[in-house]
Amino acid sequence: MKLSVWTYEGPPHVGAIRVATAMENVHLVLHAPQGDTYADLLFTMIERRNHRPPVTYTTFQARDLGSDTASLFKKSCIEAYERFKPELLLVGASCTAELIQDDPGGLAETLGLPVPVVPLELPSYQRKENFGADETFFQIVKRLSRPLEKTEEITCNLIGPTALGFRHRDDITEITKVLNSMGIQVNICAPYGATPRDIEVISQAHFNVLMYPETGEMACRFLERTFSQPFTKTVPIGVGALSDFVKEVSEIVGANEINAETYSQLPWYSASVDSTYLTGKRVFIFGDGTHAMAAARIARDEIGFEVVGLGCFNREMARPMRKLAASFGVDALISDDYLEVEKHIQAIAPELILGTQMERHIGKRLGIPCAVISAPVHVQDFPARYSPQMGPEGANVIFDTWVHPLVMGLEEHLLTMFRDDFEFHDQAGPSHHAAHSPSPKSELIPEAVTEGNLDHKIIWLQDAEKELRKIPFFVRGKARKNTEKYAQNNGYSEISIETLYEAKAHYAR
Amino acid sequence: MPNENSLAGCSSAPVLKERGQHEVFCGLTSIIWLHRKMQDAFFLVVGSRTCAHLLQSAAGVMVFAEPRFATAILEETDLAGMADAQLELERTVAELLSRRTDIKRLFLVGSCPSEVIKLDLATAAEKLSEKYFPRVNVINYSGSGIETTFTQGEDACLEAVIRGLEPSEEKQLLILGALPDIVHDQMLRILDQLGLKNVSVLPQIRVEDEVAVGSNTYFICAQPFLGASFDEMVRRGAIPITAPFPFGANGTTAWLKAIADTFGVSENTFKAVTDAPRRRAELAIEKVSKILKSRSVFFFPDSQLEIPLARFLNQECGMNLIEVGSPYIHKTLVGPDLELLPETTTLSEGQDVDKQLDRLLLGAPDLTVCGLGLANPLEAKGFTTKWAIELVFSPIHFYEQAADLASLFARPINRSEKLKIGRVA
Numbered sequence: 001m002k003l004s005v006w007t008y009e010g011p012p013h014v015g016a017i018r019v020a021t022a023m024e025n026v027h028l029v030l031h032a033p034q035g036d037t038y039a040d041l042l043f044t045m046i047e048r049r050n051h052r053p054p055v056t057y058t059t060f061q062a063r064d065l066g067s068d069t070a071s072l073f074k075k076s077c078i079e080a081y082e083r084f085k086p087e088l089l090l091v092g093a094s095c096t097a098e099l100i101q102d103d104p105g106g107l108a109e110t111l112g113l114p115v116p117v118v119p120l121e122l123p124s125y126q127r128k129e130n131f132g133a134d135e136t137f138f139q140i141v142k143r144l145s146r147p148l149e150k151t152e153e154i155t156c157n158l159i160g161p162t163a164l165g166f167r168h169r170d171d172i173t174e175i176t177k178v179l180n181s182m183g184i185q186v187n188i189c190a191p192y193g194a195t196p197r198d199i200e201v202i203s204q205a206h207f208n209v210l211m212y213p214e215t216g217e218m219a220c221r222f223l224e225r226t227f228s229q230p231f232t233k234t235v236p237i238g239v240g241a242l243s244d245f246v247k248e249v250s251e252i253v254g255a256n257e258i259n260a261e262t263y264s265q266l267p268w269y270s271a272s273v274d275s276t277y278l279t280g281k282r283v284f285i286f287g288d289g290t291h292a293m294a295a296a297r298i299a300r301d302e303i304g305f306e307v308v309g310l311g312c313f314n315r316e317m318a319r320p321m322r323k324l325a326a327s328f329g330v331d332a333l334i335s336d337d338y339l340e341v342e343k344h345i346q347a348i349a350p351e352l353i354l355g356t357q358m359e360r361h362i363g364k365r366l367g368i369p370c371a372v373i374s375a376p377v378h379v380q381d382f383p384a385r386y387s388p389q390m391g392p393e394g395a396n397v398i399f400d401t402w403v404h405p406l407v408m409g410l411e412e413h414l415l416t417m418f419r420d421d422f423e424f425h426d427q428a429g430p431s432h433h434a435a436h437s438p439s440p441k442s443e444l445i446p447e448a449v450t451e452g453n454l455d456h457k458i459i460w461l462q463d464a465e466k467e468l469r470k471i472p473f474f475v476r477g478k479a480r481k482n483t484e485k486y487a488q489n490n491g492y493s494e495i496s497i498e499t500l501y502e503a504k505a506h507y508a509r
Numbered sequence: 510m511p512n513e514n515s516l517a518g519c520s521s522a523p524v525l526k527e528r529g530q531h532e533v534f535c536g537l538t539s540i541i542w543l544h545r546k547m548q549d550a551f552f553l554v555v556g557s558r559t560c561a562h563l564l565q566s567a568a569g570v571m572v573f574a575e576p577r578f579a580t581a582i583l584e585e586t587d588l589a590g591m592a593d594a595q596l597e598l599e600r601t602v603a604e605l606l607s608r609r610t611d612i613k614r615l616f617l618v619g620s621c622p623s624e625v626i627k628l629d630l631a632t633a634a635e636k637l638s639e640k641y642f643p644r645v646n647v648i649n650y651s652g653s654g655i656e657t658t659f660t661q662g663e664d665a666c667l668e669a670v671i672r673g674l675e676p677s678e679e680k681q682l683l684i685l686g687a688l689p690d691i692v693h694d695q696m697l698r699i700l701d702q703l704g705l706k707n708v709s710v711l712p713q714i715r716v717e718d719e720v721a722v723g724s725n726t727y728f729i730c731a732q733p734f735l736g737a738s739f740d741e742m743v744r745r746g747a748i749p750i751t752a753p754f755p756f757g758a759n760g761t762t763a764w765l766k767a768i769a770d771t772f773g774v775s776e777n778t779f780k781a782v783t784d785a786p787r788r789r790a791e792l793a794i795e796k797v798s799k800i801l802k803s804r805s806v807f808f809f810p811d812s813q814l815e816i817p818l819a820r821f822l823n824q825e826c827g828m829n830l831i832e833v834g835s836p837y838i839h840k841t842l843v844g845p846d847l848e849l850l851p852e853t854t855t856l857s858e859g860q861d862v863d864k865q866l867d868r869l870l871l872g873a874p875d876l877t878v879c880g881l882g883l884a885n886p887l888e889a890k891g892f893t894t895k896w897a898i899e900l901v902f903s904p905i906h907f908y909e910q911a912a913d914l915a916s917l918f919a920r921p922i923n924r925s926e927k928l929k930i931g932r933v934a
């Protein structure tokens with residue numbers, strides 16, 4: 001038993017849903033109780049997807065246990081097939097169904113459905129979300145791929161992007177551009193946007209670009225073993241990594257790396273005078289292994305930060321992470337315990353955190369600025385604008401995003417010079433960004449003091465004042481003003497609870 | 510016509526009972542608001558990574574420093590033998606209580622996995638209560654998805670609390686249901702103005718707020734989803750007061766009147782206390798609900814608030830009801846609201862989400878009240894939606910919130926009318 005407050009990864013079946021949702025014409029029948037349908041909202045709310053994830057949950061109940069959960073599963077499979085007519089059916093169990101051991105794979109097999117059925121083994125009590133995605137995609141590839149002649153022109157597959165990934169949609173576009181500039185076409189991209197038919201022709205590409213090892217490595221290894229498709233080991237996040245990536249690709253296919261379009265503004269921005277203020281800033285970096293390791297290199301070599309802490313939440317990446325951390329002279333923090341990460345950050349007191357949405361919350365609490373570099377992410381990390389992490393544009397985006405929460409240039413001077421000035425006090429934070437600036441003690445403004453622009457004085461009775469404080473702070477100011485205006489218009493000299501609510505009703509819209 | 514109700518309303522109308530895929534939260538989700546309400550309590554879910562992930566996803570951005578809930582995640586080793594799991598649980602609780610000395614009530618919350626492996630949380634709670642007596646009271650209940658839907662988690666929690674209440678023969682009024690602070694205080698103020706003494710609320714904010722129950726206890730639910738708590742109160746000899754739920758001006762008046770009548774409050778006092786706020790609420794609703802009038806609404810099952818809210822939208826805002834789905838219909842509790850629904854309303858209980866979506870297409874409502882998983886996909890298809898979960902988190906009860914409640918439904922329609930750019934997703 002492990003006491004857990006917040007988790008970095010969901011259970012493995014959520015990884016399977018990320019793969020199914022990313023693909024087209026695939027349906028997943030998940031043997032699971034009703035509450036597990038919460039997973040849908042991750043995709044429809046956080047990622048703002050316009051479709052329900054292609055998942056049928058059997059939603060068995062206590063009264064079904066022991067009697068007919070198996071027939072419920074079969075019925076769900078048949079109905080899902082009839083309704084959605086997928087080209088490929090995935091079947092699996094969530095943590096609860098794993099315990100009742102209905103064997104979804106075996107049951108689905110007996111139905112004789114006219115499409116391939118891939119049973120998923122998702123060990124809920126041992127593994128987690130990224131494993132679930134990696135395993136699911138691997139099983140799909142293993143089932144559907146077949147040997148084919150390589151294409152005439154040089155092609156590759158983009159492997160690993162899923163639904164709910166951190167900037168996966170934009171990374172695909174960006175990396176496709178870079179590869180095209182080298183004269184390489186994309187055969188298929190998968191799981192993101194791929195159909196089962198696409199997977200059938202996966203082997204005709206010359207090589208694979210492993211974009212996200214967390215969710216695509218098993219498939220890449222399988223494809224290498226089975227069809228001698230080599231795969232890239234460098235994840236092209238950052239200027240240096242992009243250049244290494246281009247070299248690696250060139251070596252694989254013998255293409256001319258000189259032609260690759262990799263120009264990014266990052267090197268000049270880092271070299272410009274203003275960025276002196278970034279030099280030596282102490283940063284703590286945490287996320288999934290891939291993003292955290294890429295971020296460490298950018299932080300040190302491309303912006304000039306000092307990396308004072310580095311780690312990842314996925315144990316699968318512990319080994320390379322430890323190695324890299326050692327080369328930075330720090331001990332890697334490998335942990336999926338949110339409280340431990342918080343303690344660590346508190347102890348090293350960095351000036352900037354590069355982390356996940358969890359570290360953003362830690363930063364808020366500790367008053368340390370934070371930029372998000374990795375899943376798990378929240379709705380604001382799926383921006384409307386194009387904002388990849390990979391490729392040249394990714395490097396631009398990263399420079400902007402990381403510098404944004406910091407106090408820059410002259411502003412920093414002013415803060416130091418006028419340290420005691422009320423406007424420039426230490427907690428003031430960057431002037432351009434009120435929302436992210438840490439200001440832990442801001443609720444000190446006396447609330448019931450009426451501003452002097454009213455004709456005659458209106459007194460707030462104690463009860464009313466107390467009531468006012470119960471209104472959420474972000475609308476409290478408005479409520480106060482409206483009530484006073486209302487009282488004034490009606491010639492009241494005192495504001496009671498009654499007045500407060502009369503005003504509320506008056507201004508209701 | 511929306512407002513011409515026959516006398517019987519929907520109370521004996523046939524209910525469409527659905528038994529297919531449910532698209533709802535499980536009872537664990539209630540912890541998100543319960544832990545804010547009970548300030549000295551801690552909720553320890555004994556479950557899987559899925560349960561922890563659910564809580565986190567439902568809590569959304571509300572990542573608190575150290576929230577008063579956590580999950581003891583079962584691991585491979587716990588599943589091997591029962592004896593182990595009990596010991597492990599004791600160890601985990603010891604770890605928790607040594608770190609959090611502020612905990613006075615500890616809820617051990619069962620989940621699907623703990624139910625399926627038959628982990629005996631009742632015995633565990635008993636043992637732990639003895640061990641930590643008198644510092645911590647340990648109570649167990651199940652929030653599992655195989656037994657409870659969303660708000661039924663609060664119901665199960667409250668039922669367990671009631672089971673542990675001391676007996677008392679004192680005459681009193683007990684109000685069941687966790688309400689946001691501002692609503693809670695308004696309610697108590699109005700009851701005080703009506704001259705009622707000896708009023709308590711369950712769940713208690715702190716363990717010191719002692720509440721007892723017995724045959725001179727009158728009780729009323731402030732939330733419609735407290736069916737099991739209702740039954741448990743009756744078992745304890747308490748006398749139920751039922752009424753339409755206090756949403757909108759009419760609902761609030763009817764709810765307060767039922768209490769006033771039970772306690773013999775004079776008509777004059779009742780009018781003196783309620784007239785002004787009631788009129789205020791009516792006027793405010795009228796302004797806000799213009800945009801709702803004669804428009805149609807379709808409820809997917811979510812919180813069991815559906816029937817009372819449908820009553821409010823129909824009777825007080827002039828909306829037409831196409832379908833009102835509820836995960837579970839407790840007829841005694843929601844009967845008074847059901848009676849006020851037009852006979853033409855389709856009532857459904859349980860769910861088969863794909864079939865219900867088919868009915869939605871046919872019904873083509875102006876507003877769809879549904880869960881978070883369905884909202885954006887429906888918006889993308891051109892439906893205007895209201896997320897049901899907001900109704901559980903927002904202050905919507907009683908007179909002063911009546912217009913806010915109406916505006917929760919008005920806002921999405923308002924937005925649809927304002928946006929002139931299509932909604933291609």
Ligand code: SF4
Nearest residue numbers: 035535560620621654
């Ligand atoms: S439905 Fe069951 S397994 Fe799923 S989150 Fe709820 S309690 Fe946990």
